[in-house]
Structures are given as structure tokens and as C-alpha cells.
Amino acid sequence: MAAVPTLLVLDAEPLPRLGRLTGRVRVLHADGSTLGALLPEADVLLVWDTTSDAVRAAWPGAGPRPRWVHTAGADVERVLSPELAASDTVLTNARGVFEEPVAEYVAALVLAMAKDLPGTWAAQTRGEWRPRESRPVAGTRAVVVGSGPVGRAVTRTLKALGATTALVGRVPRTGIHGPDDLDRLLARADWVIAAAPLTELTRGMFDTRRFGVMQPSARFLNVGRGGLVVEEALVRALRSRWIAGAALDVFGTEPLPPDSPLWQVPGLLVSPHMSGAAVGRHDELGAQFVELFERWAAGRPLRNVVDKARGYVPGR
């Protein structure tokens, strides 16, 4: 390691909290066009702009590569090129920052759907007094797919609202169902919440067959990754009333193009990938990186290390 390591930051906005590293690190900034040229100089790459595909594009080039890459997001597939996966470079992510905001966002959507707030506010624009019955959340059944920290936080929040929850993960263990239980659970669920990482096992898992298993009164939410859902299958399920409604915060293509048919599917609520975007998170993300950097600089083991074969941080 050089006396003062070089930190290369891929960023689209000013970074909070990095001032604490002043004098202990040489900081370079890159955008998508300069990343490839600067990568060989970097000991550490901080991916602050998590919407960029620049790392996947730049990584396969020539020259040395950073020994550590940290992405200030929960998802790694925009960063994790096959070459990075095969390398010795350690990849960490921002696990711990997004869980509670996402759980609140799911609770907001579930309650809004139960109370039909979209219908109420549409009536408001027409000046129309249209009282009607709403559904309870307490006592309903939720299935949360994805047993990582986000899925577990979602489960805790829905439980706090009185829902009965089932958590489904890759491997069955205490309190967590395995994939073999999924269809049976989907068939009885009032709410199905996708909160899994995108892997070869989860890609496209919500397809025509799975929407067909759900109850006509079921509602489906995706706050995981767009690729978990076969979007055309969901649209068909909504149009055919196989399920009662859906809310998508993530999409196969983001930003969702203005001419996407998804904007206008009856019963489908579209939000712009903002479930984890709580006020104050930039500050938390900055502080989290500084803490990890201090561990790295001291030669202590990093936290939040991504299993590059699986595409997420395994464990607890």
C-alpha cells in the first residue's frame, strides 16, 4: 500500500463526511468518461453514483485494479462485472442504510392499497365524495420473498401493523421458509412483497405461473430488483384480474421510459425507485464508507463483504 492510498470516487454529487479522511487519502473524482483512465491509479474505488453502469464498462480494461470497491447502494449488479467477480478485489455494499426506509415504504404502499388512497385522491381531483369500505391490514397475510436485511425489516414492520408474515429465502432455516414453500404461501397471501436480490435463481421468478397461483384479492409489491418480475406477465395478471393490484418501485429498465405501457396499467402503482431514498441517507452512506475505510486502512476485516458468486452479502 502506498503511504497515502488513492481513493477514486465515481460520483454525481458532493460527498458528505469524507472530510474526516483529509490527509489520509488522495482523492480523485471520475465520471463515466474518465473512470477507465483513472482506475489503474486507484487503491480504492467508491461507487457513489449507484445508477451508473460505468464500472462494468471500465473494469475489463488494462492495468492494475483497485483492491477494494465499495458501492453506496444495496444492489451490486451494475458494478459486478465478470472480471471484477473473478478478481481478488473485495466488493462491499451499503447494507444497513436502506432497510428501514424500504420497510416504511412497503408499509406505506400496503396501507395505501388497503385503504384505496389512490382511489380517494382521484375522487378528490373530481370533487367527488365517495365513501366506501376499506380493508384492514391487521390480520392479513403477507409473504415476503427475500430473507436478507431488507426482507427482514419489511417483515418486522408488517408484523408491527398486525399482519401475519412469512419470510421466504434461498435456504430454509428457523423462521425462514425455503423456495419449496413459496407456491403454497403465495396461494394464501393477501400481500406478496418481492425484496430479494437479483441472482440467477431469482431472475424472472414472478412470472405468469406465479401470478396465477396468487389469490384474486392478492396485491403484489416489488421493492427488490426489476428483474425479479416478468413485467408483461404482471400486466397480463392485472388486466385479467388474476390479482387485485400491484406496486412497482423497481423496473427492468430505469428510468422507466415515458412511453412504457406500465405507467397506465389499471391497478398498478408506479414509483421511481425511491423506496430507500430517505432524507439523511447520503450522510449515513458517507459515514458508513468512512468507517469501512478506517477498518481497511488499519488492516482490519471489512464488513458488508459481497459474496461475488451470489451477488449479495450473505449471513445472518
Added chain:
Amino acid sequence: MAAVPTLLVLDAEPLPRLGRLTGRVRVLHADGSTLGALLPEADVLLVWDTTSDAVRAAWPGAGPRPRWVHTAGADVERVLSPELAASDTVLTNARGVFEEPVAEYVAALVLAMAKDLPGTWAAQTRGEWRPRESRPVAGTRAVVVGSGPVGRAVTRTLKALGATTALVGRVPRTGIHGPDDLDRLLARADWVIAAAPLTELTRGMFDTRRFGVMQPSARFLNVGRGGLVVEEALVRALRSRWIAGAALDVFGTEPLPPDSPLWQVPGLLVSPHMSGAAVGRHDELGAQFVELFERWAAGRPLRNVVDKARGYVPGR
């Protein structure tokens, strides 16, 4: 008491569960036009249509009056004429049925405002991808005004979402603030939730002065009674950005007239008095009345007895 007492039902829709009383009661039905003529025959009046003003209009007439009136709602001011208040007739209400639905409705509105779901769905209608930061609910401060069962249920639910709550009642006691604390609490609140009954002490309590005490980031919700709020003062507070937003489920005049300016105030969410209207409540209301009737017929003390001077069921 006649061998078979007469139950007069003021109703607009079929009643569930009353079949259990078959043979033990003579049932008469009335609407607003026939109530006055039938009142003298009734031992018991069941006010099933809680949106009707017929009881207040009919009660002052001549002849005997029912010994017991039950209203299948939480509010009594549409029923409680001065003559009924001064009489020996016992008045009961539907305390116990609406608390949890109202608490969920408040949670739905609070979370929807924190996440700006109205802004997201307005953007959806324009096909506009507009990600932005949302606010957390966990760690925010809520003041709930009204320490009855509804206010307490709201407090429990907001606490379950991680908010810090303060409950304000008519009389300070353990865990409940008195009116003297109100302004101090309002000045620090992120959420102000009105869930009080309408009495001479609470009428118009949310006025220009009180909205002026609140923070510019505060949001105000009313799920109590429309008369708690000086509506013009709220509109002015929103237009002047004294507070950040509001949601009203109840109004001084209901239904809210189509030409009311309240439909179109920026930052004001209007819903048609439906916070307690959960699926299944008719069944619960019917079962609750049957249970009370059985107590009454057996000469046991009734529950949910309204203090007619105060206008609500006092206690715990």
C-alpha cells in the same frame, strides 16, 4: 317492560346479526319521515344510519320515549338532542369497533405523506420519472389530541412504526398530557392528529393561533370530528405554508359539497369520512348491539354508556 320489548331501528341498509334476537323482540323499522310517529312505541332505539339527523329532529315530540338508545357509531352529536340529554334515557355507542381501523387509516395517511405518495401518483399520470428523497416516520414526533380509545389506538400504531408519541386529553394523568401542555407539544410535532370527540371544549380548537404554533414542516390530520377544526384557518395555514400539509377525513359539513374550496387546496388531502369504515364492521356492529341487548334484557348494566353531559363514553 312489555313481555316482548319493541326495538325501533333507524336504518338505511339491512342489518346483520339481529336474527339472533328473533322471538325476543318486536322489530320496527323507521326512516327519517316515520321516526317521530314510531318513537312512542319503542322501548329501544337502534340508530343504525349514523349519518341521519332524524333523531335530533324527532326526539322533542310528544309521547313516551325509548329507555335506551344505541348508536352504531362512535359520534353522538347527531343523536344527542338537548331533550335526550335531559331525559332518563340511556345512550350507548359503538366504542370498540372503529378504533383499529381508524388507527390504520391514520398510519396510512402519515406514511403516504412522509413518502409523498400523492406526488408520486400525480407524476405517474404524467408518465414522469421523478425520484426524490422521502421522509422517515421512525424517529419523528406525533401529538395525538384525544385520549379516548381512538386516540390511544392511533398512538399505539404510530409507536409501532417507531414514532415518538404524546397523547393529549382533557385531564392530565399517567401517560396522558393535559390541555396545558398542548401548545408546547404542538410546537415540536412533526404530526398532529386530531382524534377528540366534539364537545364545547374541543370545538374549533384547531384555529389560526394553533396552526401558527406548529412547525413549517408539521402535518395535520383530522380523523375526529369536523368541528374540531376552523377550516378557513387551516386553508390559510396551508396557503401561507405555516404547515407542510394536512389530511381531513371529517368536515364541518358532510358530505363535503362539490363546490367546497377544500377539494382543491394545495397540500390538503380530502377523504370522505371513511377512516373507520373497514370491511366487516357492519357485522361487528350488529354483534355488538346484540350483546348489549342481551345485557339490557337481562337487567345487567350496559356497556359503552355515553356521559350525555360530556358527549362521549368516559373512562379508562
